[in-house]
Amino acid sequence: MFNLLVLLAERLGIIMLLAFLLVNTRFFRGLLEKRTFKTQIWLTLIFSLFVVIANLTGVEITNSKEVITPLILTGLPQSDSIANTRMLVITSASLTGGPYVGMLVGLVGGLHRVFFGGFSDYFYIISSVLIGYLIGVWGDKAKGDGLYPKTFWVALLAFSAEMIQMSFIFAFRGFDLVKLIFVPMVLLNTIGASLFMEILKTYLSNERQLRAVQTKDVLELTNKTLPYFRNGLNFDSALHVCQIIKEYTNFDAVGLTDTENVLAHVGAGEDHHIAGEPVMTDLSKSVIAKGEEKLAYNKEDIGCPVPDCPLTAAIVIPLRVNEETIGALKLYSTARSKMTVVEENLVNGLALIFSGQLAIGIAEEQTSLLNEAEIKALQVQINPHFFFNAINTIGALMRVDVNKAHEALMQLSVFFRSSLQNGQEKEVTLEQERRHVDAYMSIEKMRFPDKFQVDYQVDVADNVMLPSFCLQIFVENAVRHAFGGKKKNNQILISLQPVDAAHFEVSVKDNGNGISPEVLETVGQQPVKETKGSGTALYNLNQRLQGLYGSKSQLQVITGKQGTEFKTILPLKYKEGAN
Template sequence: MFTLFILLLQRLGIILVLAFLLVNVSFFRKLITKKTIKAQVALILIFTVFAVISNLTGVEITRSNTLVQTPFLTGLPQSDSIANTRTLVITVAGIVGGPIVGGVVGFLGGIHRVLQGNFSDYFYIVSSTLVGWIIGLIGKYIKTPNTYPKPWTTALLGILAESIQMTFIWIFSGLALVKLIFIPMLLLNSIGASVFISILNAYLSNEQQLKAVQTHDVLNLTNKTLPYFRQGLNINSAQKACTIIKRYTNFDAIGITDRINVLAHVGAAEDHHVAGQAVLTDLSKHVIASGETKYAYHKEEIGCPHHECPLESAIVLPLKVNGKTIGALKMYFTKAERLTQVEENLAKGLASIFSSQLALGLAEEQSKLISDAEIKSLQAQINPHFFFNAINTISALMRTDVDKARAALLQLSTFFRSSLQGVQETEIPLQQEQEHVNSYMSLEQTRFPDKYTVSYDIQASSDVKVPPFCLQVLVENSVKHAFSNRKNGNKIHISVKQEQNNLQIAVADNGIGINPDLLKRLGQETITSSTGTGTALANLNRRLIGLYGNESHLQITSSPEGTTIRIMIPFKEA
């Protein structure tokens, strides 16, 4: 028994070395995070190869319980048996891929075992399939979204899997074989499964830490680039921004262009990518013309005419303001293999944030040049307290839930961009206004989980025209004032209905109601109150009357059971 244990320990080492190498392959790392059919098929193929290797490296056991050592066990007499690590592989396949992957890998591994034994021991097909399906089913319910079961839990699953296998061997091959192989295979396969899953968990944990560090760096980066991108795209601001971006990222070179010229290039190849000269690379020209992000994984794809250019891979992203491409952000590596999915995701996020910062700068410039009270009142809707609260929430989430922090950062970008777009329009599609509300509420619900519930009753086309902020101001008013300190059960209902040639918009809450003394003044004037001034509602009311006439003013009804604010505007479609 001890000799068998040592021999199986050697075979286990082979599987674990292969597991370590596998986890370091980016293709496999992407597969374990996806839930698609293609990903399942790929996992089945990978783990089936492991199961076959386990069969081939097994230890042959003769009828007289003598151990036979061979480098690769391609076949054996029908009377002999094998001790191997196949159950380990099937266990891991079930935990990683679920019952379907585990069951299919067990089925295919069992078929190979039958072929290896010259069409003997058909029960291995059933037992291996059953092991994969049961472990996959259990693993599906005990693993978390970001990690697999803990080592001791995996070890228990390995013991369960091997016990099922041994039960079949006992029934069909006899107790003598079970006595010889049970303890060595039980120990090694359970320990091996635990180590295999621990390798995966170690990778996932490192990845989460990397994301947290990256998110923190992105926040610092965007904070430092904001003053320059608010100045618009010019040689000075682009040079400063590129220097900051390169300092906070791992790229070898950073470049920014407008639609025609290179505005700045910092890092490798700056000797021929010179500010003020026309855009050189075909890749950048294509992005500027099409407005689509492009990736270059080889030097030839970049299309730089300079023969000695050291740049070998690149991400080029459009910088957009109000849907129009005004330039490009270019990020380069001097080694093609350094361009990975992590860098691609980072670049996309940065391009979105920088575009928002440019839009902010454009809006500020317009507010300076155009003395229009309407624009100024709209700009007032971008609440700095809300913005800083959201940033603080995101910073806190980075320590507990990186994925939520990234999602909140994207929602903040969407909210900010929608606010800026509203500054420049008198009417926008209903869908755009709804997205603005959704991004606002997503951030509020991130700060206060389960505190608010928002429901919609939209009985109009998503393209119908509405004033910007008409929903967002009303929803924010409910969030701030309707529910006092109530922590749950707070409901906001938004309805949009077409009534003949008009569009009726209503936002209702189940809050505490409005003081009757304030109700008549609300929306008409600024009110001195401990909970706010009513400026946003007053601005919205003035905008509605200015756009559509007195009949479109805010209609407010309130009681201790809640408040409803209605708007009636002319029906217009895009």
Template sequence: MFSLFILLLQRLGIILVLAFLLVNVSFFRKLITKKTLKAATALIAIFAVFTIISNLTGVEITRDNSLVQAPFLTGLPQSDSIANTRTLVITVAGIIGGPFVGSIVGFIGGLHRVIQGNFSDYFYIVSSTLVGFVSGTLAKRFSQRDSYPASWASAALGLLAESIQMVFIGIFSGLALVKLIIIPMMLLNSIGVSVFISILNAYLSNEQQLKAVQTHDVLNLANRTLPYFRQGLNINSAQQACRIIKEYTNFDAVGITDRINVLAHVGAGKDHHLAGQAVLTDLSKHVIASGTARFAYHKNEIGCPNANCPLASAIVLPLRVNDKTIGALKMYFTKAERLTTVEENLAQGLALIFSSQLALGMAEEQSKLASDAEIKSLQAQINPHFFFNAINTVNALMRTNVEQARAALLQLSTFFRSSLQGVTATQIPLKQEKEHVNSYMSLEQTRFPDKYTVIYNIDADSEVKVPPFCLQVLVENSVRHAFPNRRKGNIIRISVKQQEQSLIIVVADNGIGIKKELLTRLGQETIASSTGTGTALVNLNRRLIGLYGNESHLQIQSSEKGTTIKTIVPVSNPQNLSHQ
């Protein structure tokens, strides 16, 4: 038994070395994060090869329980058996790929074992398939957030899988064989599963830490690029921004273009990707034309006409303002294998942030041409404290939940972009206003989980036009004033109903209500108060009256059971659309 233990330990070493090499292959790392049929098929192929290797490198056990060592067991007599690590591989396949992948890998491994044994011991097909299914099913119960089961759980799954195999062997091959192999095989396969999954979990943990560091760097990067992108997209601003981006990332080259020319290129390939010249690569031209992101994993996919170009992989993303592509952000590696999902996610986040910064610059330029009254109105709509609170929330989440921090950043970008788009438009689609509210509430709910419940009752065409901020201001008013010191049970109801040629918009909450002495003044004038001045409601009320007449003024009702604010907006023919 000890000799068998040592021999199986050597075979286990082979599998674990392969596991270590596999985790360091970017192709495999991408597969384990995707839940597609194509990824599952690739995982089946990989682990099927592993099971066959396990069968071929097994230890032959003769009828009289003697051990036979051979480099590869391509075949063996029907009377002999094999001790191997096949069950380990099938268990790992189930844990990583789920019951479907585990079952198919188990079937292939069992079938190969039958062929290897000169078409004997057909029970291995059933037992191996069952092991894969059970491992994949139970792994879901033990899996942790963004990782696979812990070491102890993986070891337990390994023991269970090998126990299933031993039951079949005992029934069909006899207890004598089980007595010889049960201790070394259960022990080593259990340890092997635990070590294999620990290697994967270690990689995932390192990746999460890397994402946290990147998120922190992204905030600093965004802070440094903001002054340049606020100047608009030109050669000077793009050159400065590219230098900053390259400083904060691991990319070998960074470039920015407008729709026609290269504005800046820093790093590898700068000798022929020159500022002021036309865009060279086919990849960039496609992104600018289509407005969709593209990834190149090989030099040929980049399409640079310069044969000596050192760029081997690339991420090219559109820079969009007001749903129009105005240029492209390009990031390159000189080695194709360095491009991973981490870099892809980072680049996509940066493109969204830079697009928002460019939109901010354009909005500021437009604001310079507007009247002082319009500028004050914009300042009243965008609450700076909200943005500071959101950024602080993202900073806190980076230490506990990187994915949630990234999601919050995207919501902040959406909210910021919607706020800026509302500056120059007098009317926007209802669905856009609803997205604005969703992004605002998502950020608030990230700060205060389970504190707010938003209920929609919308019975109107999503494309019907409404004034910008008409819902967001009312919802924010409820969030800021309706529920002091109440952590749960805070409900905000949003109702939009179309009746003939009018939209009836109602935002109601179940908060503490508004003091009677303030109720008649709210929306009519600013109020000196420790909790706010009501400026946003005043501006919204004035905009509604200016656009549609007195019939659309804010109607406010309030009691100790909550507050309801209502307005009626014509579906068409507003009185004053001169600002559009």
């Protein structure tokens, strides 16, 4: 039994080495976090290969209980058996890919084992498929909200898988074989499955920690690049931005272009990627022309005409403002291995934020040229208190929940972009305004869990037009002023209802403390110059409502002990080209 234990430990080492090599591949790690049909197919193929290897590297046990250890098993007499790590692979497949992956891998392992042994011991097919399904189902229940079960549950499930297998062997091959293989196979396959899953969880955990660090860097990077992007996309701003990005990332070169020329290139290849000259790589030209992100993993895909260019991998992302591509952000590496999923996610986040920052600059430039200076300033401004509170919230979340921190960062990007895009339009669709409000509230709810509840009652089409920021101003006013010290049961109801064939009513109602009579007289009627108030925003909105639609649409305020309601009547207009 001891010799068998040592021999199986060697086989376990082979599987663990393969597992270590596997999780170091970018493609495999990309299959682990989301269980889709495509990822399940790939996991089935990968683990099927593993289960065949487990059979081929097994230890042969003769009918007389003699242990034979060929390097690779090429055949098996019907009277002999194999001690192997097949259950380890099936258990790992079930826990990683779910019951259906486990069943298919179990089927492959069982069929191969039966075919390998001259079509004897058909019960291995039944036991392997059954174990694959059961461990997958039990594993999904044991993992709860996590990606995989905890180590204790993994070990218990692996032990259960071996016990089921031993029951089949006892029923079909007798107690003598079970007595010989029980301890080595149960012990090593249980340990092996636990180690396999720990390797997966460790690598995923390290990747998430790296994302947390990068989230912090993105926030600092965003803060440093904002002043330059607000001046527009030009040679000077592009150079400073590229230098900042290279400082905060691991890329070997960073570049920015407009639609035709290189604006800046910092790092490897800067001797021939020169500011002011036309974009030369085929990859960048394609991204600018199509407005779609592209990745390259070799020189040929990058398409640089200079033969000795050191750049061998790249991510190129379009910079878009108002649905129009105005340039490209290019990040290069001199080795393909440096280009991981983390880098891709980082670049996507940067491109989204940079596009928003560029929109700020464009919006501010346009605002300075408009006669409606006060109104346009309102449309493009972002509340600094909200912004810094959001940054602080993301920083706090990074210490306790990386996924929520990442989600908050993405919502902040959505809020930025919708603020700036909507700010350049007098009217936007209900769908656009609602997206902006939802992004704002998602961040507020992360700051104050369970404090606010926002509900919609909408009986108009999503493409109906209303003044930009109309709903957001009402909702923000309620969030900041309506509820005082109340920490729960703070409700905001957003209602859009038809009034007649040509008009609809917009109403935002809260169940807060109401507005005092002294303040009520001035709400919406005159600007309030105070840092904690939103009277200026309400005043400007009221001015816009009347300027766009006439006195019928002026702001109405109804308040009392049960809360406050802001209402306005708007004409039923739809986005051009829609009914």
